[in-house]
Amino acid sequence: MSEDGPAEQAVRADLTSARFRVGVKRGHWRQVSYTFPVLLVAVAAIEPDGSSSEYSFRFELTGFPGTAPEVRIWDRTTNALLLTNKRPTGSNRVVEAFKSWGNETVYRPWDRHGGAHNNWATTHPGLAWNPKRDLTFILEDLHGLLTSNAAAGSTRQAT
Numbered sequence: 001m002s003e004d005g006p007a008e009q010a011v012r013a014d015l016t017s018a019r020f021r022v023g024v025k026r027g028h029w030r031q032v033s034y035t036f037p038v039l040l041v042a043v044a045a046i047e048p049d050g051s052s053s054e055y056s057f058r059f060e061l062t063g064f065p066g067t068a069p070e071v072r073i074w075d076r077t078t079n080a081l082l083l084t085n086k087r088p089t090g091s092n093r094v095v096e097a098f099k100s101w102g103n104e105t106v107y108r109p110w111d112r113h114g115g116a117h118n119n120w121a122t123t124h125p126g127l128a129w130n131p132k133r134d135l136t137f138i139l140e141d142l143h144g145l146l147t148s149n150a151a152a153g154s155t156r157q158a159t
Contacts, residue, residue: 004036007036007037007061007062007063007064007065007066008036008037010064010065011034011036011037011039011061011064011135014134014135014136015031015034015039015135017134017136019134019136020134020135020136020139023136023139023140023143027044028043028044028139028140028143029041029042029043029044029139029142029143030042032056032076036061037060037061037062037064038058038059038060038061039058039059039061039135040056040057040058040059040074040076041056041057041059041139042054042055042056042057042076043055043056043057043139043142043143043146044143044146044147045088045146045147045149046146046147046148046149046150047088047089047090047149048089048090048149050149050150055073055082055087055088055146056073056074056075056076056082057071057072057073057074057106057142058071058072058074059071059135059138060072060112065131065132065133065134066131067112068110068111068112068115068129069110069111069112069129069135069138070105070111070112070113071105071106071108071111071112071138072104072105072106073087073088073098073106081104084099084100087099087100088145088146090148090149091148091149093145093148094145094146094148094149097145101117102117103117106142108127108138108141109121109123109124109125109127109128109129110127110128110129110133110137110138110141111129112129115128115129127141
């Protein structure tokens, strides 16, 4: 019998779900490590020059799914926040999402801190976190952002 709490059980269910596994199989993301409440995931990316790469994200999942995840772009080598000059560049959407800001989390409506900032979750309900969402919802958004440079072409520059 497991003594895991509800948050840990919810995370485990998300990591074993068909949706999560399909993303892994397609090469969109991969689980790097997981020891509750911290999950590390690497997400595939396309750089502005068209080359492939990946970025790592550290999810802090205390209170999940009732509490939105806290997601930081992460440097696995230093086990710390990825330096600003090493973050994704490209379209304004990409730059905005991964900018350095007050809470140093990914700046998206589904993030624990980003969603609360300037009522962003209220103004973008389709991207806001709610307890019915799963980790794949976030990973799909991250993957979409990080591969959007492929569609934009190599002429876009960070502003």
